[in-house]
Amino acid sequence: MLLSLVKFQRFKRIVVDGIRTNYKVTTHPIRKFSKSSTAMDAKYERQPNVLRKKLSNVVPGSVNLQVLGAGANGSPSAVYLFTDQSRYLFNCGEGTQRLAYEHKTRLSRLEQIFMTRNTWTSVGGLPGLALTIQDAGVRQLGVHGPPHLDTMLQSMRRFVMLKNLQMQNIDATTSQHFEDSILSVQSVVLRSEKQPEQSVISYICKLKPRPGALNLVKCVEHGVPPGPLLGQLKNGQDVELPGGKVVRSVDVTEPGETALSFVFIDVPSVDYLSALQAQAKEYKQLADSELTEVALVVHFSPAAMTEHADYRQFMAENFSQCTEHIYLNSPSNSFSGYAATHRIQYQLHQLAPLVFPLLAESLELQHNCPLKKTKLEEEEAKEELTGEESKKREQPKKDDQKQSLNQGVVPMTSFHLRPKKGLDRTLESKLTPEEYIKETHAVPGVTELLAKLKCDTKLSQESELATEGRSNYPRIIFLGTGSCIPNKTRNVSSILIQTAKEAFVLLDCGEGTHGQIVRLYGNERAKEIMLQLQAIYVSHLHADHHIGLIALLTERQQLAPEAPLLLLAPRQIEPWLQFYNRQIESIADSYTLVANGELLENPLRGEGVERLGIDSIGTCLVRHCPHAFGISLTLQAEHEGEPIKITYSGDTMPCEDLVELGRNSTVLIHEATMEDDLVEEARIKTHSTISQAIQQGRDMQAKHTILTHFSQRYAKCPRLPSNEDMQHVAIAFDNMQVTVDDLKEYEKLYPALMAMFAEYTEELEQRAVKRELKQERKRKLAQT
Known part of the structure; x- marks a missing residue:
């Protein structure tokens, strides 16, 4: 022995x-x-089924809950639960995949998504996320939630092509229990008192004890x-x-740990309060059980509900004082989490404050106190304390943690369930403007170029005097300048045009467009803009150009239910909108659809557009996908005695019909997805290179050309041709705003701009050299 x-x-x-x-x-x-799972062998990433089989009976030693979106300033409310083996997502509003990309949250091992509602606030990010995880190698995904999620996904098939991803839709009102080797999830159905056919789902999750x-x-x-x-x-x-x-x-073995439980609750309105109260016994039994401990309640409920007296009373009566609460959608949640957007905006702001204004979100955050961080571990010396002294010190720690929660949460706020350490703020997303500005001036030569720029152009002046004598309208605001999927610095396509003092038109509306407006202008000004938004144009039905439409329509309808928007879009969008209106929530009264094809022979004129400060709107078919259009707006405003004409290409290869439509434009906004060396790839994907876009502007004799819709490989700045080719040409960035007068001076920004991004553009050059060497080797092999 x-x-x-x-x-x-x-x-x-x-x-x-x-x-x-x-x-x-x-x-x-x-x-x-x-x-740990962060160092998994690469082959198990490529073969997820092998990994799943290996770990199917292993109880994870690490279980963490991470706030991806806290519902602040146009960001979604989404929570990511990750263990050593698996990943679970709770709700997936617009912008979820962008936040995941920003904070390096790995979606390649996501297996289950749990939705509390089937409305756009909870599921709006699912189309984009599905495309992203499909590219990451995910082959199966379970989607749990209220009825109609399956038919919603089917309706999306027209513009969300899932060839390799199988999505299993589980109606949580009929199949109320999910279980795997890590946790069990019980669905709690809450039905509206006034409309019983409408339901939301709360979830009770129990970890398998270790x-x-x-x-x-x-x-x-x-x-x-x-x-x-x-x-x-x-x-x-x-x-x-x-x-x-x-x-x-x-x-x-020694006795195992007490099983931990955590709860997600969503009560959209007072119509669901009685249903919640009817579930009191179930929650009370969970809290009183000796077999489990309720560590955390995550609230997806809107702020109006979490502050309701009956809601608060329910929480106090059915959960112990030891249970922590995280309130998403709380007014205390002050930061959206898109830190990279603020970083590049602060840097560009050094170039031209008028063209690159600071986001209202950052200005508001400067007036708030920084969020307090919670200390998770006690020092070893504290173990020497007597039991009574330890209790006295432990109580302030718990009080600090609860106070920290009351201050709000932001993306990357975490809650450690195993080991049970509780709230963790150490990795929270935050803004550091001083650091961003310091980075800009640390680049050799930039400080001197910025000083010279201030002498050469009014765009670098922050005073109101810089705007004197300049026409204010139209003002072109770029909300999204990237293609396909969003990245940290470029959201997908959307351009807001202020055509008159109180009139706005939107050209395309990719995922997260409404959130971009909120963060740029602030909540109050964003509401004014939504009220003044008169028309939305959708160029074609690829997801990155119209997934943000539902959020815009619902927001507009809440603010002005009696004033429908003019929606110019391909007729083929109608079945999707009708489905959403019929099965999910009413939006039919929020828009009047005019098919783009109807404007091919008869441009839109008259009273319908005059109130927008526009004389006429014309379209043409472009060379991209079926039912893809370009648009031309002739405004009532004039510049140097001539009517202002703005032409937008949508997505297209070089197109003669677009040249004719935009003949003598004041401004051409043209997609420039690829750099010039990738002309063949651009042709295959029916896009334009940068030089092709510039040539389109010259062919139509446009006074100014703005390039946008860059491939996401150009997160900061695309690889540009020579300076001579860039005369009267501007490149767009997210949150950039320009007038026609501003465009006259834009090319003066290039020396400082290129110096600012010198390291990044050098990387692009090195990539191009490697690509050319690879192509040369292929050509030689082909010859032999």
Whole structure:
């Protein structure tokens, strides 16, 4: 017996995916997972089914809940739950995938999404997210939620092409229980008192308890040999020894941990309060159970509900004081989390404050106190305290944590469920303007170029005098300048045009457009703009050009229910809008649809557009996908004695019809997806290169050309042709705003702009050289 114990002591203690194991097993394949999930072998990323099989019976040692979006300033409310093995997402509003990209949240192992509602606030980010995770290699995804999620996804198939991703839709009102090796999720259905057919889902989640530590002596007493059987016993599995004896895990392990539970609650309005109160017994039993501890409640409910007296009373009566609460959509949640957007805006602001104004969100945050960070671990010295002293010190810690929650949460606020450390603010997203400005001036030569720029152009002046004598309208505001999917600095396509003092028109509206307006202008001014928004134009039905439409229509309808928007779009968008209106929520009264095709022969004129400060709106078919259009707006405003004409290409290859439509334009806004070396790739994808876009402007004799819709490989600045080719040409950035007068001086910004992004543009040049060498090798191989 003693000899066996000595042998056991020689086995080294290792960690398998965060799960402490007492012995080193030299022959068992579980050894491959001897580090945390962030260091998983690459082949298991490529073969998720292999990984899933390996870990199917392993209880994770690390379980963390992370706020992806806190519902602040146009950001979504979304929570990411990740363990050593699996990932789960709760709600997926517009902008979720962009926040995940920004904060390096890996979506490639996402397996289940749980929706509390089927309305756009909860599911608006699902189309874009599905396309992203499909490209990341995800092949199966479970989507749980209220009825009609499956038909909504089917309706999206027209513009969301999922060739490799299988989405299993689970109606949580009929299938109310989900369970895997990590947790169980119970759906709690809440139905509207006034409209019982409408339902929302809350979720009760219970972690599988982690088995206790393996007891060496008991293992030896039961005759368990060193090897893989030890790992199975450690993970809570009973094993059979070679002689036929069965050893139960509970007989050779210490008592396991208390199972933790956490709850997601969504009560959209007072119509659902009675349904919530009817579930009081279930929540009370959960809180009082000795088998589990309710560690956290996450509230998706809007602020108006979380502050309601009956709602607060329900929480106080059915959850203990030890339960923490995270309130998404709270007024205390002050930051959207899009820090990279602010970084580049502060840098560009040094160039031209008039063209690159600071976002209202950052100005508002400067007046708020920084969020307090919570200390998660006590020093070793505190262990020496007596029990009474420890209790006295522990109480202020809990009070600090609750006070910290009351101050609001932001993206990357985390809650550690296992090990149970509670709230963690150390990785929270935050703004550091001083650092952004310092970075700009640290680049050699930039400070001198900025000083020269202030002498050369009024665009670099911040005073009101800089705007004297300049026409204010039309004002062109770029809300999204990237293609396909959003990245940290470029959202997908959307251009806001202020055609008159109290009139706005929107050209395309990719995912997150409304949020971009809120962050740029602030909540109050954004509401004014939404009231003054008169028309939305959709160039074609690719998702990156119109997924933001539903959010805009619902917001506009809430603010001005009696004033429908003019919607100019391909007729083929109608089935999608009608489905959403019929099955999800009413939007039919929020718009009047005029099909783009109807304007091919008969441009829109008269009273319908005069109130927008526009004389006529014309369209043409362009060379991209079926039912893709370009548009031309002739405004009532004049510049240098001539009517102002703005032409927008949508997505297209070089197109003669667009040249004719935009003949003699004041401003051409043209897509420039690819750099010039990628002309063949641009042709295959039916897009334009930068030089092709510039040539389109010259062919139509446009006075100014603005390039936009850059491939996301050009996150900061595209690879541009020579300076001579860039005369009267501007490149667009998100949150850039220009007038016709501003465009006259834009090219003066290029020396400082190129110096500011010198390191980045050098990387682009190196990529181009490597690409050319690769192509040269292919050509030589083809010749031989």
